[in-house]
Amino acid sequence: MTTRYETPEMAALWNEDAKFRSWLLVEKTVAAVQAELGIIPKPAARAIQRATFRIKEIDEFEKVTNHDVIAFTRSVAKSVGTAGKYVHYGLTSYDVVDTALSLRCISAFEITEAALGGLRLETARLALEHKHTPMMGRTHGVHAEPITFGLKCLSWFEETKRNIRRLAATADEMRYGKISGVVGGYTQLGPDVEARVLSRLNLKPEPVSTQVIPRDRHAAMLSALALVATGLERIATEIRNLQRTEISELAEPFSKGQRGSSAMPHKKNPITCERITSLARLVRAYAQVALDNICLWHERDLSNSANERIIIPEAFTLTHYMIRKLTGVLAGLVVRPDRMLQNLESSGQTFFSQAVMLELVHAGMDKDRAYKLVQELAFTCQIEGSSLPELCEANPEIAKLLDRRALGRAFDLKRLLRNIDAVYRRVGLSAPVRKSAIGNRKS
DSSP states (O other): OOOTTOOHHHHHHHSHHHHHHHHHHHHHHHHHHHHHTTSSOHHHHHHHHTOOOOHHHHHHHHHHHSOHHHHHHHHHHHTTGGGGGGTTTTOOHHHHHHHHHHHHHHHHHHHHHHHHHHHHHHHHHHHHHTTTOEEEEEETTEEEEEEEHHHHHHHHHHHHHHHHHHHHHHHHHTOEEOOOOSSSSOSSSOHHHHHHHHHHTTOEEOSSOSSSOOTHHHHHHHHHHHHHHHHHHHHHHHHHHHTSTTTOSEEOOOOTTOOSOSSOTTOOOOHHHHHHHHHHHHHHHHHHHHHHTTOOSTTOOSTTHHHHHHHHHHHHHHHHHHHHHHHHHHHTOEEOHHHHHHHHHTTTTGGGHHHHHHHHHHTTOOHHHHHHHHHHHHHHHHHHOOOHHHHHHHOHHHHHHOOHHHHHHHTOHHHHTTTHHHHHHHHTOOSOOOGGGGOOOOO
């Protein structure tokens, strides 16, 4: 697997040493509880609390056993001498593997949520700074009616908030472990052992487990990460579109010494946003694999095991990387209000067409007739390069119904944008965002 898109936090959480340490934590906790309940000798449990492992030794054992958990427990048992016979006592592999995986996933959620908090602050900053920066709103890629750039950023802000809530809810759904044995029936250790062990690990018992925790939980987790990744892609795609030469309203930051093309010195390409788009596709694909993992045979099979070693660490790592990168893009985003205004004015003010049509209807014209009339004038503007206000003032049919005051109302940009403040109030974003509150951002 490539390390190109790792972040230090996720690399530390998902490496082999961290995996085995999480397994050892579960083993030690089980041994301590078993000693309290008289299942294993207390001296053995105390020895197990001092247990260690050696990764090279585990690798050597696995070459013989072809079973990573057995290889791990052999290394642990070897480190404690005669007490080693009580390591993994009464457990099956996934009592340890699934419980430890839940612990690491919860840590990964915390890292990801913290990064999303930084992204949320950047979207809030942009939304407030450009609350009243007018720009053209586009539907189907075509000029529609004006919005403000702040309103666009406010939409990003709200989606990021939703994704933070989604991750928190999904993390709670992953706060489960299992110490229920080979088929989930507690054939060797009772539910009392499980309850005590999981309580100490700040987990809850899976209500009905098999040999594994049901994989719908993991599928929900990967689906939540896919939603986050897709939300990042939505922002990245918008920046890519608005950086196109013909629009040129936004641009990714371009650092000193950066090169846009090996052949064309003039190029400044939105490469970070394109990278986010590319990686989001991969995270969504991982979610599909997680959905396929739900349908295991009977009490379990291994069809989920190999791919989960990839999709879970990679989905968290790539999502965290994308959040960091997009936060850096937004922190240094080049915003061109003058270009936004130029594009707004380039359409001959045909974006006032709905306002003119409604004024005509209000003045007594049939709506279908009003639509056709304004449409004809707007299309003329597009062909001849004239402006809609000029053609409306010169049109006898409109002049009969609309005076200068009515036309002024129809062609008032501030009037079209008059309810922007109401949207901000509904979202609850009104206080200025201090840059110092954003903290240290890594791009």
